[in-house]
Amino acid sequence: MTQPSAELQELLGKLANLEVFAIFMTPTEKFQSPYTPEGDKLLASHLRFLFTLQNENTLLASGPLDLDTERIEGMCIVRAGSRQDAEAIARREPYAAAGWRTNTVRAWQLNEGLLVEPAKTLAES
Numbered sequence: 001m002t003q004p005s006a007e008l009q010e011l012l013g014k015l016a017n018l019e020v021f022a023i024f025m026t027p028t029e030k031f032q033s034p035y036t037p038e039g040d041k042l043l044a045s046h047l048r049f050l051f052t053l054q055n056e057n058t059l060l061a062s063g064p065l066d067l068d069t070e071r072i073e074g075m076c077i078v079r080a081g082s083r084q085d086a087e088a089i090a091r092r093e094p095y096a097a098a099g100w101r102t103n104t105v106r107a108w109q110l111n112e113g114l115l116v117e118p119a120k121t122l123a124e125s
Contacts, residue, residue, distance in 0.1 A: 015111040018119050020060060021086035024104045025074040025093070031100045033070050045094035053078065053089070057122045060115060077115075079122060083107060 004012065034043040053059035053076075062076040076093075080086035083105060090096060090103035110119055 016116040016120065018110040018116065018123065020108050020110050020119065021078050021080050021083065022106045022108045023076040023078060023086065023090045023093070024106065025072075025076070025095065025101045026104070027071045027073060027095075027101055028099060030098075031071060031095075034072070035069070042094055042098055042100065049092070049094055050076070057125060058089070060119055060122070077108065079119065 003009075032039040032042075034040055050059060050062050058078050058080070060077040060079060063074060065073045065075055078086055078089055080089060086105045086107075090105050093101070093103055095101035096103040110116060
């Protein structure tokens, strides 16, 4: 096997190599619109949960995917010490806890982009 070129070695050395976790949130058949009384309460709980994670410097990013208010899918990027910790966060998320969503955790290697510096700063704190 040949050695990577000097340029490739230099570029690889610039990668952030930060492990974070993506939580993909997929509605189940139980999911209801946030415009129902139960949906209103659950969305409020979900948002409080996310703001708590944000205040704890755990939540890097979150939001809906292809916004459809009748069947909201979403994704969160969180910092966690391990996959098990990220999965615990995913289980506590109010929609998942109520059975309205299935949350799937995927490890994500954050290497490049504008999110790297904030994530590094939070990792150091």
